[in-house]
Amino acid sequence: TLQLFYKNGTPKSEIEYYNGLIRKQQDFYANGQVEYVEENDKSIEYLIQRKSYFKDGKPESLFELIDSKHKIYSQKEFYPNGKLKEEGSLKFNS
Numbered sequence: 001t002l003q004l005f006y007k008n009g010t011p012k013s014e015i016e017y018y019n020g021l022i023r024k025q026q027d028f029y030a031n032g033q034v035e036y037v038e039e040n041d042k043s044i045e046y047l048i049q050r051k052s053y054f055k056d057g058k059p060e061s062l063f064e065l066i067d068s069k070h071k072i073y074s075q076k077e078f079y080p081n082g083k084l085k086e087e088g089s090l091k092f093n094s
Contacts, residue, residue: 006030018042033057046071046092058082 004013010032016024021044027036033055039048050063062076071092077085 018044029055031055045094047073054080 002015003011006012010030011028014026015022023044024039026034029035034053037049037051041048048065052060054060059078064074066072066074073090075090076087079085
């Protein structure tokens with residue numbers, strides 16, 4: 001695990017490695033709110049989730065695995081006011 005901090009001691013980034021590859025990464029705004037999260041499966045073959053947030057903590061983009069057997073994902077995009085902008089499903093194709 002690698003942890004980076006802002007000068008004031010607030011977490012800036014946390015990265016978890018597995019077999020030398022990034023398995024999970026979290027970035028934070030200077031105010032402490034989560035800015036970005038990305039997580040891969042243990043084999044680093046596909047994403048489990050990728051999420052980004054506005055500075056106030058509201059979601060900006062949510063991309064999540066909902067069916068691991070068929071690699072089906074849900075994706076949602078939001079306006080800064082928190083209202084849903086668009087959503088859909090995606091299928092992973094290597």
